[in-house]
Amino acid sequence: MINFKLVDSDDGDEIGSTIIKCLKEWGIENVLTITIGNASSSDDAISSLKSKLPNLFSDGKYLHIKCMIHIINLVVKAGFKSQNNTIERIRSAVRYISVSPDGLDTFKSCVVGKKVESETFLCLDWPDRWNTTSDMLKRASKFEKAFELFETKDPDFKRYLHHLKDDVPSRTDWICARKFALLLDFFKRKTMQMSSTTYVTANQFFSEVMDIDAHLRELNNETDSRFKRMANTMQEIFDGYWGDRKKNCMFMYFAVILDPRMKVEIIKYGFTKMCNLKKEPNTEQEAVDKMVEDMVKDVVDEFGLLFKEYELMYQTTNSEKVEHFTTELQKYLNDATIPYNQEFDILQWWKLNASRYPTLSRMAKDILAIPLSTVATKSAFGIDKQVLASDRSCLPAYLIEALICTHDWIRSSRKDVMNEDLATSILDDF
Numbered sequence: 263m264i265n266f267k268l269v270d271s272d273d274g275d276e277i278g279s280t281i282i283k284c285l286k287e288w289g290i291e292n293v294l295t296i297t298i299g300n301a302s303s304s305d306d307a308i309s310s311l312k313s314k315l316p317n318l319f320s321d322g323k324y325l326h327i328k329c330m331i332h333i334i335n336l337v338v339k340a341g342f343k344s345q346n347n348t349i350e351r352i353r354s355a356v357r358y359i360s361v362s363p364d365g366l367d368t369f370k371s372c373v374v375g376k377k378v379e380s381e382t383f384l385c386l387d388w389p390d391r392w393n394t395t396s397d398m399l400k401r402a403s404k405f406e407k408a409f410e411l412f413e414t415k416d417p418d419f420k421r422y423l424h425h426l427k428d429d430v431p432s433r434t435d436w437i438c439a440r441k442f443a444l445l446l447d448f449f450k451r452k453t454m455q456m457s458s459t460t461y462v463t464a465n466q467f468f469s470e471v472m473d474i475d476a477h478l479r480e481l482n483n484e485t486d487s488r489f490k491r492m493a494n495t496m497q498e499i500f501d502g503y504w505g506d507r508k509k510n511c512m513f514m515y516f517a518v519i520l521d522p523r524m525k526v527e528i529i530k531y532g533f534t535k536m537c538n539l540k541k542e543p544n545t546e547q548e549a550v551d552k553m554v555e556d557m558v559k560d561v562v563d564e565f566g567l568l569f570k571e572y573e574l575m576y577q578t579t580n581s582e583k584v585e586h587f588t589t590e591l592q593k594y595l596n597d598a599t600i601p602y603n604q605e606f607d608i609l610q611w612w613k614l615n616a617s618r619y620p621t622l623s624r625m626a627k628d629i630l631a632i633p634l635s636t637v638a639t640k641s642a643f644g645i646d647k648q649v650l651a652s653d654r655s656c657l658p659a660y661l662i663e664a665l666i667c668t669h670d671w672i673r674s675s676r677k678d679v680m681n682e683d684l685a686t687s688i689l690d691d692f
Contacts, residue, residue, distance in 0.1 A: 263670040268659040274306020297327040330634040340499045344492035348435045354428045372411040380404045396446035399439040406436045457635040464517035464632045515561045520626045
């Protein structure tokens with residue numbers, strides 16, 4: 263974090279001007295991409311920045327990166343709408359038991375009576391943070407039989423739920439809760455993985471998007487009509503952002519090419535799968551293969567154009583440019599992919615191979631640094647509720663910026679405040 267600024271309105275030009283001001287304060291002249299949320303004002307801000315930022319690659323064609331975590335949140339919330347009744351019934355039941363000491367004691371006796379074994383107990387969720395809803399549903403589902411017994415022992419339980427216009431969770435509710443909790447866990451893993459700030463994520467974008475697509479399509483095969491409707495709703499949101507390859511920033515494909523474990527092969531595989539899913543019933547396979555070949559060629563050609571831009575920046579003579587383009591780029595693309603290893607350190611690989619691929623290594627340094635999220639992991643599940651605490655709202659904007667930025671810098675520092683030499687000198691004084 264380098265700045266935390268108050269913007270007086272959601273006008274795109276004003277957002278763009280504020281970003282320009284921040285960049286000038288820090289002396290940042292070259293901007294490769296900007297990862298930003300998906301509001302219409304964000305699109306306006308990007309348009310404003312394209313006209314004001316100097317030294318943009320390809321006239322800013324690749325500038326805009328849409329926040330992946332924001333889109334995942336939108337997909338998940340679409341699923342919440344279809345399961346809202348089930349979630350509300352279980353939430354109300356858990357709340358009734360949790361707030362009353364007598365109710366809690368009665369419920370614990372029901373747990374013992376039904377011989378339910380669990381290392382965890384009931385917990386309430388924060389409705390605006392869906393990762394906590396996942397935990398609530400998983401935990402509560404383990405005590406389904408205890409809930410059934412509790413209904414017979416506490417007559418006020420049912421009356422309380424009816425007063426809230428809810429009902430006691432049914433067998434169908436518990437089945438849906440377990441399924442939905444598993445789905446939320448899937449998206450929770452994706453969110454944590456793609457919002458990390460401690461390792462490269464750009465090269466994972468394409469494979470993760472394909473994995474989410476496959477998961478949603480698998481849900482479409484559910485026999486439960488409610489889950490089938492939910493999957494369709496979530497798929498519509500997904501397709502609105504990622505269903506068309508042209509909606510994705512080309513840098514995300516370039517990051518895959520710059521991963522020596524995947525290169526062009528994974529892009530071809532993904533495009534083939536996408537085209538086969540969307541092809542018309544009478545379409546010949548040859549036509550699909552030709553379409554995939556053209557799509558892959560577009561990506562590789564764009565990658566080559568960006569490579570030439572880097573050549574212009576870092577090479578000195580025309581002969582060097584031609585030689586490097588025909589040898590370095592083609593050599594990298596033609597070299598076999600390395601075996602897939604989950605512990606693979608892509609930055610270390612490019613550092614070790616910088617002498618073999620000098621221009622590509624510079625591209626990798628820039629492109630692999632692109633963040634896919636505008637928020638860190640701990641904030642990723644409630645990005646629409648990031649509001650300053652009420653006791654801080656009276657502070658002037660510059661002081662809020664100083665507090666938040668300083669806190670972030672201290673927390674992110676890898677150096678101990680009390681280093682060994684300082685500790686030794688302090689001990690010597692005593």
